[in-house]
Amino acid sequence: MIECPSCRHQEFVGTLYCSECGTRLVSVSPVPTVSIARDRIDREAMATKPATPEGPELESGAILGLRLINSGEIRSLLGRDNYTLGRSVEGQAVIPDVDLQASDAYEQGVSRIHAEIRLEADGVYIVDLDSANGTLVNGKALEPQRPALAHHGDIIQLGRLRTQLISRFRSER
Numbered sequence: 398m399i400e401c402p403s404c405r406h407q408e409f410v411g412t413l414y415c416s417e418c419g420t421r422l423v424s425v426s427p428v429p430t431v432s433i434a435r436d437r438i439d440r441e442a443m444a445t446k447p448a449t450p451e452g453p454e455l456e457s458g459a460i461l462g463l464r465l466i467n468s469g470e471i472r473s474l475l476g477r478d479n480y481t482l483g484r485s486v487e488g489q490a491v492i493p494d495v496d497l498q499a500s501d502a503y504e505q506g507v508s509r510i511h512a513e514i515r516l517e518a519d520g521v522y523i524v525d526l527d528s529a530n531g532t533l534v535n536g537k538a539l540e541p542q543r544p545a546l547a548h549h550g551d552i553i554q555l556g557r558l559r560t561q562l563i564s565r566f567r568s569e570r
Contacts, residue, residue, distance in 0.1 A: 403513075403524075403542070404479070414491040419481035419510040420526060433506040433530050433556055439538075441557055461516060462563035463553070465500055471563065478516040481526070482555060483509050497558060506530035506556025514553075514562075515544060521566055523547045530556035 398407045399422060401415035408415060412422055459473035461480075472495060474480050483493035484502035489509060497507055508528040515522040522544035525532035532539045533554040539545050547553065549564040 403526075414510060416491070418479060418513060419483070419491055419493060421510070431503060431506045431530070431556070435531070438506075438530060438533070438554070438557060439536070441554075441559075460565040461514065461521065463495065463514075464561040464563055465497075466552070466559040466561060468500065470500075474514065480514045481510055481512070482514065483507060483511040485509070497555070500558060502555075502558060505558035507558050508556075511555045512539075512553070514547075516566065520546050521548070521562065521564055523553055523562075528555070 399410055399412070400407055401418060401420050401422060403420040404415060404418040406415055406417040408422060414421055459475040461474040463472045463474065464470070465472070474495070477494070480494040482495045482497065484498040484507045485492050485496045486498075486509060491510060493510055506529065508526075508530070510526050511528040512526055512532045513524040515524060523532065523534055523539065524544045525539040525541045527541045533552075534545050534547055535552050536554075547562050549562060551562045553560045553562055
């Protein structure tokens with residue numbers, strides 16, 4: 398057995414991705430993805446932060462959600478304390494918890510397993526999972542595998558795909 402470096406879940410030797418959090422477990426040749434210049438991503442991240450989302454509420458019981466900025470669609474995150482974000486491809490072994498493929502994820506530079514949202518006792522954290530085009534929170538690039546605290550209304554950008562965090566979470570501080 399091997400242990401995931403992110404969540405400590407045990408997997409069989411030879412497993413490519415952790416079945417719990419989606420973290421890559423072994424080094425393999427890169428999978429095809431769109432590569433977007435960092436200055437283009439940074440330029441687009443500088444766009445004005447939208448106001449707190451209006452309209453449909455989160456599903457009953459959900460304390461987290463993502464609003465897709467380009468469509469206004471709200472995805473409620475319910476029933477877990479961590480969610481992988483990415484895009485699916487036919488035949489892919491590991492599917493992200495929040496599949497953004499329908500939002501032109503490939504064209505926007507979203508990796509198959511791009512980032513993770515973690516709900517912890519002291520807050521909501523965003524983690525870039527060694528994505529090809531990076532993850533930004535409010536225009537600031539995240540260091541891969543290093544959790545960054547996020548708050549209600551923050552813009553989470555995966556490649557060029559912009560989402561807004563909706564959070565009813567109250568920390569235990």
